[in-house]
Amino acid sequence: MSDGAALTEGAVEDTVLSIDAMGGDLGPGAVVSGLSKAAAANPQLRFIVHGDGPELERLIAKKRGLAEICEIRHAKGVVTMDAKPSHVMRNGKDTSMWSTIEAVRAGEASVAVSCGNTGALMAISMIRLRKLEGVNRPAIACLWPSRNPSGFNVMLDVGADIRADAEDLLQYALMGASYARNGLDLVRPRIGLLNVGTEEHKGRAELKVAADMIERVAPAADFEFVGFVEGGDLPSDRVDVIVTDGFTGNVALKTGEGTARLIREQLSEAFKKTPFSRIAALLAYTSLRRLVKRIDPRRVNGGVFLGLNGTVVKSHGSADSTGVAAAIQLAAQLSATGFHKRLAARIAQSEAAATLAIQQEESSE
Amino acid sequence: MSDGAALTEGAVEDTVLSIDAMGGDLGPGAVVSGLSKAAAANPQLRFIVHGDGPELERLIAKKRGLAEICEIRHAKGVVTMDAKPSHVMRNGKDTSMWSTIEAVRAGEASVAVSCGNTGALMAISMIRLRKLEGVNRPAIACLWPSRNPSGFNVMLDVGADIRADAEDLLQYALMGASYARNGLDLVRPRIGLLNVGTEEHKGRAELKVAADMIERVAPAADFEFVGFVEGGDLPSDRVDVIVTDGFTGNVALKTGEGTARLIREQLSEAFKKTPFSRIAALLAYTSLRRLVKRIDPRRVNGGVFLGLNGTVVKSHGSADSTGVAAAIQLAAQLSATGFHKRLAARIAQSEAAATLAIQQEESSE
Structure with a gap:
């Protein structure tokens, strides 16, 4: 060598x-x-x-x-x-x-x-x-194509663990925020918690507890909590980091990939259908290549263990x-x-800040 | 009138x-x-x-x-x-x-x-x-665009109830099979249970129990059980009915819809990009219309309460x-x-058959 x-x-x-x-x-x-x-x-x-x-x-x-x-x-x-x-x-x-x-x-x-x-x-x-x-359950974070300026959102956990209680979801929020800061260059990432609706009466009990906890540490941990988000918000520009348990996240990830793959296949069939559409494919070559590249799941390949x-x-x-x-x-x-060292520092700092925030709140009650 | x-x-x-x-x-x-x-x-x-x-x-x-x-x-x-x-x-x-x-x-x-x-x-x-x-929890079933000859799969529950135990999942399998028979004209629908992997060591405990139960009633209830399926199988041709709890199903449904919406937007942007691509859009008009229609979520609008x-x-x-x-x-x-009467008859018959199958199995043990 x-x-x-x-x-x-x-x-x-x-x-x-x-x-x-x-x-x-x-x-x-x-x-x-x-x-x-x-x-x-x-x-x-x-x-x-x-x-x-x-x-x-x-x-x-x-x-x-x-x-x-x-x-x-x-x-x-x-x-x-x-x-x-x-x-x-x-x-x-x-x-x-x-x-x-x-x-x-x-x-x-x-x-x-x-x-x-x-x-x-x-x-x-x-x-x-x-x-x-300070971490109870590690998580796998993936990048998700979105309407955000960077072109991506972060979602975690997408499969490290099928369980996640409210405290785990809080840690996912902290880790996801750090990843978004370093990976997507966002100063104050917006965090959302995945649920079946944004209404008060919907969702699992542990999600309500987690929402309260994340809301409470948001100011100290330097991110914005946008509350519950739904599956349809995954590609949206109203959130940067989507927090969920590894079972739901894994199903969502594979569903999104599968849907994109189906549409890409159908798109390429559509362009082989008639002589006109074949000529059209040639004319639109550059624009279509850009699109196909944009929805190519290989391009966002790589889940990160946090x-x-x-x-x-x-x-x-x-x-x-x-x-x-x-x-x-x-x-x-x-x-x-230097993501790893920054994440470690953030977790330590956020944990300390979160503890402080909770203590202050308790002493003022 | x-x-x-x-x-x-x-x-x-x-x-x-x-x-x-x-x-x-x-x-x-x-x-x-x-x-x-x-x-x-x-x-x-x-x-x-x-x-x-x-x-x-x-x-x-x-x-x-x-x-x-x-x-x-x-x-x-x-x-x-x-x-x-x-x-x-x-x-x-x-x-x-x-x-x-x-x-x-x-x-x-x-x-x-x-x-x-x-x-x-x-x-x-x-x-x-x-x-x-004979039904414990009603479910909402939706049609999902797929590679099957009919163009669709059925998925349930997509949001009637955020909980589902193993017996509920069994009933969803029975109801989904009946819906697929009447709605998609399938004689012997293939049922899959949504999980994060098909391996033995993956997934939640209640899913393993449910898989055993569904497997056991499949012959009597006249459907095929293909075992665990993943999010990526939702648009596939290896399954006709995907069974899951209402939380996971709702997230998957909205994720799929959101992904399709994002790609449709990007597709239409791609065709406005250059003069060439605008001409291309005209040439490929019919094929593209067919595609856009195929991935139009409005076309499969309608969840059915079962x-x-x-x-x-x-x-x-x-x-x-x-x-x-x-x-x-x-x-x-x-x-x-006459779907409703057929479903009621099927549930009654399947319940009886399932009971019989379990009794026979128990007496032969």
């Missing part, structure tokens, strides 16, 4: 990413292609790549200039998509996924990226990186090289903004 | 619909326009229209031929969108919504249609029509005349197929 110095000296915290090359549906080939694409757009990136050594060496050698910025770490085990997280936690030490998280834990890389089994990745991340001080001592980006299992490159781009951004 | 005979004699059960003209966001004008559109396409329809008498008379008189097939029932009260269902149940006897349901209860009309407050409509329907024998002694179609609160016409078209279909 000619540029090894960058991996061990100054730039370590900013630019070295730990990549799990195995476990995705399309195999290590798609991951290596994704690395190559991402590296072309971000010359400051370096990778520690985990997986089958000989295969990775062969794949990486095929991409011009890639070998110079990759360090390969051989791992013989692969976490399969149907592996049970509890089994991986006990027996997964030899896997590429474990090795990927280990490099972040050891401080060799700033962010980990994997296309593998979400449950197993969360389980390994939990036991190796451990939860941030609430751990380290940043982990979970790419879609079915991600192709474009999807992997998007996940790596996201990891690079989060590394560059 | 020149054709009054049809309202009181032979055709009563097939073609008379009870329409709540008030309570929608766009007022009675949109509802009356919708009636006129639906009547033009369905000459056998007759309406009992409930609301402000003088205003309805004026609006209906403006539409050619509409007065002849409408009977107006004056009701001075209107259920507002923010009214609490419990309040409406106690004080809503003078409202157009109450009067609309009452006409179905009295057997004057076969199906009720309202654009009003969902919670209040369900509450009035529950106390006036009462639950079907599990009551009478059929109630809930139109979107924001429905315009096209949306109202779609809801009325759905009501007319359900009336024509």
Whole structure:
């Protein structure tokens, strides 16, 4: 590795990413292609790549200039998509996924990226990186296409845990606000709590409790609480961060993706329908490409695990090289903004502020 | 009313619909326009229209031929969108919504249609029509655009009740299967249970119990159980009926609608972008119109309340005349197929069959 110095000296915290090359549906080939694409757009990136050594060496050698910025770490085990997280936690030490998280834990890389089994990745991340001080349940945050100026909203949790009580939802609000500040450059993010309606008599009891709690810490934690939002508000411009439990969030995420996929298919069929529509497709090529790109789920690939001592980006299992490159781009951004340290500081500060706010309120009652 | 005979004699059960003209966001004008559109396409329809008498008379008189097939029932009260269902149940006897349901209860009309407050409509329907024998929680079923030959899947519950235990989910499966048989003409519908994954270790405990119960009654109840499905399967062709609790179903429904709306907006922007794309839009006009129609949420307007002694179609609160016409078209279909009696018979039969299947299984153990 000619540029090894960058991996061990100054730039370590900013630019070295730990990549799990195995476990995705399309195999290590798609991951290596994704690395190559991402590296072309971000010359400051370096990778520690985990997986089958000989295969990775062969794949990486095929991409011009890639070998110079990759360090390969051989791992013989692969976490399969149907592996049970509890089994991986006990027996997964030899896997590429474990090795990927280990490099972040050891401080060799700033962010980990994997296309593998979400449950197993969360389980390994939990036991190796451990939860941030003050966090009860870590969450997975995703970006959601919206009418906001940035083009996105943040939603969490989209599947780290199927349960979330009122206090967990409050922590999701704090973590989501921090992510929106660093990831979307928003000074004072607007937080909404997902419910089936905005009326008083609707929704689950724990959501009313959570709404009160979030409302109360909003001034101290420096975000705006817009109250309950509905599924239809997910792509809207009235909210920046949507807070929900991991069951509901996961269903919503997959429903939105599935709907977008169906419409894209129908759109492309519509343009093949008649000779006129084929000519039309040519004429509208640029505008349509822009649209297709805008609604392409691969472009927003990458759920971020929040609430751990380290940043982990979970790419879609079915991600192709474009999807992997998007996940790596996201990891690079989060590394560059020093997101992890800021989040930790915010959580500590917000927890303190929240405690203070509640104490003051109690003493004034 | 020149054709009054049809309202009181032979055709009563097939073609008379009870329409709540008030309570929608766009007022009675949109509802009356919708009636006129639906009547033009369905000459056998007759309406009992409930609301402000003088205003309805004026609006209906403006539409050619509409007065002849409408009977107006004056009701001075209107259920507002923010009214609490419990309040409406106690004080809503003078409202157009109450009067609309009452006409179905009295057997004057076969199906009720309202654009009003969902919670209040369900509450009035529950106390006036009462639950079907054997049903614990009624549900709201909606049609979902899909890759199936019919173009649709059924999803329930989308918001009748935020809770659902395993037995409720079983009943939703039975009711959804019956709706799919009559509404989508499917002999042996495929039922799926919405979850965050299809793996054994994922999902809530009550979903595992429900899956076992649904699996067990499937042969006797004459449907196929495909197991767990995910949000991404909602528009798929691997399932006909998606069963879930009303909280998750409502979030999924609104998320799907919101995503489709965002993409339609972006599509129409894309075609206004450049002169080329404007010409393209003209050339592809027919194909695009077909697509826009296909993803138009107004076209599938109409949630159906299942599990009551009478059929109630809930139109979107924001429905315009096209949306109202779609809801009325759905009501007319359900009336024509004698859906309500078939559902009642199926529930009774399925309950008996399910009981038998469980008894046999227990005695053979």
